[in-house]
Amino acid sequence: MYFLLKPILFKFDPEKVHYFVTRNLKRFNRFPGGAALSRAIWDVNNPRLQKEVFGLRFKNPVGLAAGFDKNGELMGEMANIGFGFVEIGTVTPLPQPGNPQPRMFRLPPDGALINRMGFNNLGVDVVAERLAAFRRNAKGAQKQLIIGGNIGKNKVTPNEDAVSDYIKCFDRLFDAVDYFVVNVSSPNTPGLRDLQEKEPLMHILNTLQQRNAKNGISRPILLKIAPDLTDSQLDDIVDIVQQTRIAGIIATNTTISRESLTVHESLKNEMGGLSGKPLTKRSTEVISYLHKKSNGSFPIIGVGGIHTADDAIEKLQAGASLVQLYTGFIYEGPALIGRINKKLLDR
Numbered sequence: 001m002y003f004l005l006k007p008i009l010f011k012f013d014p015e016k017v018h019y020f021v022t023r024n025l026k027r028f029n030r031f032p033g034g035a036a037l038s039r040a041i042w043d044v045n046n047p048r049l050q051k052e053v054f055g056l057r058f059k060n061p062v063g064l065a066a067g068f069d070k071n072g073e074l075m076g077e078m079a080n081i082g083f084g085f086v087e088i089g090t091v092t093p094l095p096q097p098g099n100p101q102p103r104m105f106r107l108p109p110d111g112a113l114i115n116r117m118g119f120n121n122l123g124v125d126v127v128a129e130r131l132a133a134f135r136r137n138a139k140g141a142q143k144q145l146i147i148g149g150n151i152g153k154n155k156v157t158p159n160e161d162a163v164s165d166y167i168k169c170f171d172r173l174f175d176a177v178d179y180f181v182v183n184v185s186s187p188n189t190p191g192l193r194d195l196q197e198k199e200p201l202m203h204i205l206n207t208l209q210q211r212n213a214k215n216g217i218s219r220p221i222l223l224k225i226a227p228d229l230t231d232s233q234l235d236d237i238v239d240i241v242q243q244t245r246i247a248g249i250i251a252t253n254t255t256i257s258r259e260s261l262t263v264h265e266s267l268k269n270e271m272g273g274l275s276g277k278p279l280t281k282r283s284t285e286v287i288s289y290l291h292k293k294s295n296g297s298f299p300i301i302g303v304g305g306i307h308t309a310d311d312a313i314e315k316l317q318a319g320a321s322l323v324q325l326y327t328g329f330i331y332e333g334p335a336l337i338g339r340i341n342k343k344l345l346d347r
Contacts, residue, residue, distance in 0.1 A: 002333030060084035089150030116272030149177035220247035280305025291319025
């Protein structure tokens with residue numbers, strides 16, 4: 001069905017299409033029998049797919065990457081189409097509109113997207129309340145859903161005060177999520193990637209780790225990194241993980257590279273992060289490098305350019321424990337989740 005709709009949907013602005021599709025998906029799931037039909041069509045439910053990573057049991061290893069459900073509105077719907085976990089956000093302390101539109105661009109010949117959304121979200125208070133309501137009302141498969149909270153800083157917060165924004169999001173979401181992701185790698189907030197340098201990054205992660213014990217409970221903290229880091233910077237990342245004892249890494253975010261794109265120059269030069277097929281090889285290289293350099297001492301969630309089941313398998317073989325979809329999900333539709341899980345069952 002998706003491949004019948006896709007040519008029509010791709011004629012319109014990507015951001016408007018996103019809201020159109022998600023609104024109608026929510027309506028469909030509210031109809032009597034709609035949620036059950038979603039599960040029957042797309043969900044692959046098999047105990048052999050379950051996986052325990054950083055102390056959490058995932059129904060299956062295929063998750064939705066941050067950026068698709070920024071405000072915690074679609075957890076139930078994403079569970080019903082087969083995702084084993086959903087990462088919401090990026091969430092900031094205060095609401096912010098993000099960058100001016102248009103801010104998302106399709107590159108169909110390259111199977112890619114460029115986005116410069118700019119952490120548009122409703123703020124951590126709204127998101128925390130939505131997650132709490134979802135937890136209270138979850139039924140069936142939704143109760144098994146692992147939820148990650150991807151957190152960032154507001155655009156107006158200077159880098160020297162960034163840690164305070166991460167603390168606010170961490171404290172407010174602590175009771176609502178299963179794990180946290182510290183996002184310092186988006187190219188769409190000015191100066192944010194400077195926080196990937198060793199000293200400021202150690203400060204943020206150590207501060208959060210010191211707060212990571214509430215009534216005897218701690219949450220896994222992961223770091224999401226850019227694919228544009230050099231080997232020496234990746235060496236620093238391994239060292240940072242080991243020193244701060246965070247739970248793991250998400251590799252990778254979008255890239256600022258435009259290498260080997262075939263689209264027209266005007267579109268190629270749009271500012272923002274590139275995702276999709278052009279990132280497939282590099283994200284897998286980063287996963288493999290981190291896994292080998294660390295001797296597999298921490299889990300990695302692999303994301304970037306997964307458009308087929310084989311793409312996902314390659315990332316798992318390179319050292320990833322779990323995978324996430326975003327651009328591949330938009331290009332290939334919900335059936336991609338099931339294809340990956342079925343391929344895993346056939347191995």
